[in-house]
Amino acid sequence: LSYAFPIATLLYLDVSLFRFILKHTRHKSQFIFIPTNLILFVIVLAIGIDGIVSLNVLGEVQLTWSLIVAVSGLCIIGLLQTIYHRIPEKTRRMLKKKMHV
Helix, strand or coil: CCCHHHHHHHHHHHHHHHHHHHHHCCCCCCCCHHHHHHHHHHHHHHHHHHHHHHHHHHCCCCCCHHHHHHHHHHHHHHHHHHHHHHCCHHHHHHHHHHCCC
């Protein structure tokens, strides 16, 4: 099987999902949600590429390295969300000002 069409389809679906989440989120201007969504984009892309490659090579889907990417990415997302929601409003305003958001 070819790798080009499945990976191009995966990339299209992943970008569409990212745009949908970005468009329909109520926290569009919050500086913490864009990195969180980008990490989620990378997680979905890694799992998809690992699945496509293992399906073409082994004939079945065996996720290996992408699970490590997913677990570490989800930990980073959880950490970012926890830090953001626990900081005081004054610090949040200062961070937005420094990051020009």
